Amino acid sequence: MERQESVYNLIPKNEVKVEKPPRYVSKFNERVKQEKQMNKSSHKTMGPPKAVIPSPEKFLRKYSKGPKPTDKMSTFKEENIKRLAISTRCDNTWMRTQSKKDYVKSNVMDNILSPPRKPQPSYAFTKNGDKQLLENSGLVPKYVNKKDYGQIPEYLEQRNVEERRAQEEYDEYVKERLRQGAMKQLSDEERLSTLQGLKKNLEEMHYQFQCLSIVIDTIPKRNYKERLELQMKQLERDIDLFERHKTIYIANN
The missing domain is CATH 1.10.287 (Helix Hairpins)
Known part of the structure; x- marks a missing residue:
């Protein structure tokens, strides 16, 4: 920061003129003006001033923009239709497709000989007789029937082995110290x-x-x-x- 009063302020200073660079002028300026005059000045109203109006005689006709479909019904004749003969009541051709098995009797015999269905065990939990399955109640001893029921888990066996090994190492250490005469039992x-x-x-x-x-x-x-x-x-x-x-x-x- 300059001080307010200084000897150097009495010396006249030369003014430095800053020269600005020339203003940027696009080289497409004239072309843009011409295109604007050509394309936009004529469309200031609703469309170009001289629009081509089609003649009322040239209206859109049927099938003028696509192929005309072929007339198939003209080639179709009634005498070419082959009608199937209706079978009479005396005709026994329909019996050929009928099976000789009597499904009613077979179903009856299957139901008679089939073993009775066992009811699912359930229990009533209200006085009105509301029931639920016994398997979901937790009263069925499921875990007793497991193969590993009553056995010691693997992690407990591993811990017991580690404790046994640690006790053996401690006993060996104590015996070694006793042999050295450091302690007396x-x-x-x-x-x-x-x-x-x-x-x-x-x-x-x-x-x-x-x-x-x-x-x-x-x-x-x-x-x-x-x-x-x-x-x-x-x-x-x-x-x-x-x-x-x-x-x-x-x-x-």
């Missing part, structure tokens, strides 16, 4: 004896907790009570752990 006797000792300690702690005074008005009594509660909770966790898991390992270090 408790026997059943040791586990039961440890469990009995934990229960005995819990009974003693419980007896000490019951022997507390009803009114705990000093800080040492309150601390002693809290310590007994923590020890009892820890013993309950250990007892639950020993009862739920039959295989227990202890680290040597």
Whole structure:
């Protein structure tokens, strides 16, 4: 942006004249004017001024624009018609096409000898006797008759195999660690004896907790009570752990 007051503004500037390009002129200008004068100026009214009027004697005649059809009825004569002879009542030619089979008797015998139609099993679901098919009610044991009824699905068998494989790998890993001497497995006797000792300690702690005074008005009594509660909770966790898991390992270090 130029400032309002500047020394450079005092220098006179030369005016630059912009020269415009010459105007575009179509080379078909004269031809278009001539065609307009030839084709449109004469049709400014309803049609050209000198129209060719047809003569009233030259009217459209029948079959003038197409071929004339041939007259077939003129060549047709009655004596050329060959009429068929009507058969009399005494004539027995119509009996030749009649079959010797008695369809009425055959249909009667077929219906007599046919087995009776078994009714479809249905059930009534209203007191007025409205019925529905028993098959669509869900009372028919369809799935019991399947071949794979009562069998374990394939995905469950596959999952059982994977769980069995994972358990075997875990057992092998534990055995390998045991061979290395990293852990020691408790026997059943040791586990039961440890469990009995934990229960005995819990009974003693419980007896000490019951022997507390009803009114705990000093800080040492309150601390002693809290310590007994923590020890009892820890013993309950250990007892639950020993009862739920039959295989227990202890680290040597």
